[in-house]
Amino acid sequence: MTRPRLTQQERTERTRELLLDATIDCLVELGYARTSTNEICRRAGVSRGAQQHHFATKAELMAHAIEHLVTKLLARMSEQPPASLPGPDRVAMGIDLLWQGYSGSLSTAVMELWVAARTDPELRAAMHPIDKALARRTSELFRDMLGDQVTPDQRDLPLWLTVNLIRGLALDAMIGGDPARQDQLLQEWKTIAVKTYGA
Amino acid sequence: MTRPRLTQQERTERTRELLLDATIDCLVELGYARTSTNEICRRAGVSRGAQQHHFATKAELMAHAIEHLVTKLLARMSEQPPASLPGPDRVAMGIDLLWQGYSGSLSTAVMELWVAARTDPELRAAMHPIDKALARRTSELFRDMLGDQVTPDQRDLPLWLTVNLIRGLALDAMIGGDPARQDQLLQEWKTIAVKTYGA
DNA sequence: GAAGAAACAATCAGGGCTGCCGGTAAACTT
DNA sequence: AAGTTTACCGGCAGCCCTGATTGTTTCTTC
Structure with a gap:
């Protein structure tokens, strides 16, 4: 027969995961301002006592949610085969990869946290190292993807140009901009980038 | 002698302006989540009763704040002489103009409202027409600035590419990114844009 | 198997925020 | 000049949210 109840460690891990996932859900669906510990517990199917046992304060919960979030985001982005591709298509493919990574619901949650962190010192302190890790990863x-054929300068400039453009487009998508328009702009940028950087 | 009390219309106008400015102040300094009607009244030097008289609900106050904000933003951007400039420098100058317009504290307030509006239907409905007006203006x-030498397609694509990039950079600036880096990226984009679009 | 630790449940108190209401005085109207 | 409308004031009640506390069940360890 199966154990009627999991071991402590499994229970802990499961409950924490449930809470963190529910937190991200709330961020995406309700936004930071309307995300309450109550609602998080409700969605996670966990009592408020349990939540408090694992994450004493709301800020602590958020801080761990950020880490959880970026971990998921990086995992999703690393799924793609980072094989060093040949030809100028590398650039276009890299842009598509970034678009996949830096848009969508996970990125929406990150955006909520960023904006919230701007005026919340505690949250800001928690996010800072994680942001840096995300940037480094x-x-x-991209170094792995493009190979060592290009110098760091030739790589980082287009990379961050693309990331910032995509963040602008993701913001536009968040507030209900026209997806076709976003795609059009991304295509245009891809054309330009290939012409400029696609040696 | 001066009138001991202003006329009704003047009083109304003044109080509403005080409230809206205070609202924007709060958005920039505290963020949407921590902006309370209490704090707005405190900063405006206005009683809560007066605030409620002019803007019955918080959402109504925010909706008017958006309009106030975009009006200010457009005014600031229109200050620049929109003279039709000659030469390829037009492009570079246009990018600078957009950077001035779409970054800074006013843009920060807009960002706060955008993110809040994503999950607040009422706010969203209020913002939508104003966003469209901002885009059209x-x-x-830019049509005035560049003259009719370029077709709408040649104009709008680089325009919105630039705007979205700048929004990404503004976001980076909001959360404490390196200003030198932002400038470097903007310069790079300027170079590319001039080469691509600066006929 | 008994004691202690850990996970979880349920409830309470404190605090802030929003919206509402009755009241006052000045400005407009006729 | 009386009446009406408008701007404004300050307090109150209801709501939700957070953090704390106490009690219960289950696992671990000796």
């Missing part, structure tokens, strides 16, 4: 991912 | 500003 993204850069590494 | 921006486009018109």
Whole structure:
């Protein structure tokens, strides 16, 4: 027969995961301002006592949610085969990869946290190292993808140009901009980038 | 002798302006989540009763704040002489103009409202027409600046590419990114844009 | 198997925020 | 000049949210 109840460690891990996932859900669906610990517990199917046992304060919960979020985001982006591709298509493919990574619901949650962190010192302190890690991993991912054929300067400039453009487009998508328009702009940028950087 | 009390219309106008300015102040300094009607009244030096008289609900106050904000933003951007400039420098100058318009504290307030509006239907409905107006005015500003030498397609694509990039950079600036880096990226984009679009 | 630790449940108190209401005085109207 | 409308004031009640506390069940360890 199966154990009627999981071991402590499994229970802990499961409950924490449930809470963090529910937190991200709330961020995406309700936004930071309307995300309450109550609602998080409700969605996670966990009592408020349990939540407090694992994450004493709301800020602590958020801080761990950020980490959880970026971990998921990086995992999703690393799924793609980072094989060093040949030809100028590398650039276009890299842009598509970034678009996949830096848009969508996970990125929406990150955006909520960023904006909230601007005026919340505690949250800001928690986010800072994680942001840096995300930036470093993204850069590494591209180094692996493009190979060592290009110098760091030739790589980072287009990379961050693309990331910032995509963040602008993701913002536009968040507030209900026209997806076709976003795509059109991304295509245009791809054309330009290939012409400019696609040696 | 001066009138001991202003006329009703003057009083109304003054109080509403005080409230709307205070609202924007709060958005920039505290963020949407921590902006309370209490704090707005405190900063405006207005009683809560007066605030409620002019804007019955918080959402109504925010909706008017958006309009106030975009009006200010457009005014600031229109200050620049929209003279039709010659040469390829037009493009570079246009990018600078957009950077001035779409970054800074006013843009921060807009960002707060956008993110809040994503999950607040009422706010969203209030913002939508104003966003469209901002987009149209921006486009018109550029038509005046570039003259009719370029077709709408040649104009709008680089325009919105630039705007979205700048929004990404503004977001980066909001959360404490390196200003030098932002400038470097903007310069790079300027170079590319001039080469691509600066006929 | 008994004691202690850990996970979880349920409820409470404190605090802030929003919206509403009755009241006052000045400005407009006729 | 009386009446009406408008701007404004300050307090109150209801709501939700957060953090704390106490009690219960289950696992671990000796």
